Amino acid sequence: MSTPIIKIKDLKKYYKVLNRQEGLLGALKDLFSNDYRIIKAVDGINFEVNKGEIIGFLGPNGAGKSTTIKMMTGILKSSQGHIDVNGFEPHDQRQKYVADIGTVFGQRTQLWWDIPVVESFKILKEIYKLSDEDYDRNINFFEDLIGIKKFFSSTVRSLSLGQRMLCDIAAAFLHNPSVIFLDEPSIGLDVAIKQKIRFLIKQLNERYQTTVILTSHDMGDVESLCQRVVLIDSGKIIYDGQTEKFNQIFGSFRTLLVNLDETVNELMIQSIKEVWNQYEETEMFIDGLNLKITFKQENIPLIKVLEILQNKIKFSDFKVQELDMETVITRVYDGALK
Numbered sequence: 001m002s003t004p005i006i007k008i009k010d011l012k013k014y015y016k017v018l019n020r021q022e023g024l025l026g027a028l029k030d031l032f033s034n035d036y037r038i039i040k041a042v043d044g045i046n047f048e049v050n051k052g053e054i055i056g057f058l059g060p061n062g063a064g065k066s067t068t069i070k071m072m073t074g075i076l077k078s079s080q081g082h083i084d085v086n087g088f089e090p091h092d093q094r095q096k097y098v099a100d101i102g103t104v105f106g107q108r109t110q111l112w113w114d115i116p117v118v119e120s121f122k123i124l125k126e127i128y129k130l131s132d133e134d135y136d137r138n139i140n141f142f143e144d145l146i147g148i149k150k151f152f153s154s155t156v157r158s159l160s161l162g163q164r165m166l167c168d169i170a171a172a173f174l175h176n177p178s179v180i181f182l183d184e185p186s187i188g189l190d191v192a193i194k195q196k197i198r199f200l201i202k203q204l205n206e207r208y209q210t211t212v213i214l215t216s217h218d219m220g221d222v223e224s225l226c227q228r229v230v231l232i233d234s235g236k237i238i239y240d241g242q243t244e245k246f247n248q249i250f251g252s253f254r255t256l257l258v259n260l261d262e263t264v265n266e267l268m269i270q271s272i273k274e275v276w277n278q279y280e281e282t283e284m285f286i287d288g289l290n291l292k293i294t295f296k297q298e299n300i301p302l303i304k305v306l307e308i309l310q311n312k313i314k315f316s317d318f319k320v321q322e323l324d325m326e327t328v329i330t331r332v333y334d335g336a337l338k
């Protein structure tokens with residue numbers, strides 16, 4: 001039986017926030033105000049993660065993901081509850097703890113902006129007191145996987161977002177940490193580089209048995225990397241289970257966003273809705289020239305959706321997306337994963 005490397009019990013983070021008043025006079029009154037409200041950013045969550053597991057930590061904006069990750073990485077102190085990561089209490093033992101974890105935050109780099117990539121790696125080698133053998137072995141492995149050495153002489157500033165992300169991920173694994181926190185690693189990247197990033201994470205996880213906590217709004221990341229999904233909303237866990245089950249329910253949903261050429265009258269909207277009503281789990285929203293259709297590909301393929309629309313209304317542009325997190329959450333509350 002595998003032993004948990006991360007144990008989280010009844011974890012809470014409440015923020016006390018001043019109810020601010022408007023205007024200059026309001027700002028002055030705020031100085032003497034006692035009018036506070038409590039925001040329950042994380043509200044009593046429990047979960048365990050086994051060594052080598054990759055879990056997808058998901059939720060809509062404001063759900064409490066970042067706050068949880070900040071507590072797990074020791075940046076924030078919890079209001080209540082316990083966190084144990086590989087025997088460390090992250091906040092109280094932060095100095096020792098940071099040597100045992102790696103972090104990658106999609107929007108920021110942990111590498112030095114103005115110096116060649118190789119120099120950043122050498123600085124990290126010194127910080128983590130890596131032996132020459134361990135350093136060379138890891139660099140050679142990164143070279144085999146993604147050809148990292150071709151980036152070595154460039155400054156981080158001059159790399160593309162995708163190249164920088166590959167270097168950041170490799171850097172996070174350089175000191176063989178027990179746990180890696182990856183926050184939106186593929187945000188803003190194109191499909192080809194996303195696939196490269198997923199490949200790199202998977203290979204590193206397999207080689208080092210590193211436990212990975214991944215937050216992402218991209219279901220493709222989750223599908224290709226995570227065996228397990230933890231879904232959080234309003235500070236509470238609302239699903240903790242296999243990605244496979246999650247995918248069976250949500251994986252084949254798509255959202256079609258259409259820009260209409262002209263407004264559609266009520267009669268026509270009703271007539272399109274009647275067509276959709278013949279297919280299960282299909283929904284349509286219309287707002288001026290924007291039409292949004294959510295459908296399940298098993299019930300009705302995209303080509304059929306477009307064909308129906310083309311026969312009814314005029315449009316020149318459309319975009320297909322995976323199901324957005326807000327819709328996933330609504331459906332979970334409606335019992336989709338029961």
Ligand SMILES: Nc1ncnc2c1ncn2[C@@H]1O[C@H](COP(=O)(O)OP(=O)(O)OP(=O)(O)O)[C@@H](O)[C@H]1O
Pocket residue numbers: 015017039040041059060061062063064065066067068
């Ligand atoms: N320092 C803070 N002070 C007050 N409220 C905060 C603070 N940080 C976060 N919050 C609130 O806590 C809640 C959870 O925020 P959090 O950033 O953890 O969500 P998230 O799931 O990471 O969202 P996103 O995907 O948008 O980053 C939100 O309501 C947010 O406004």
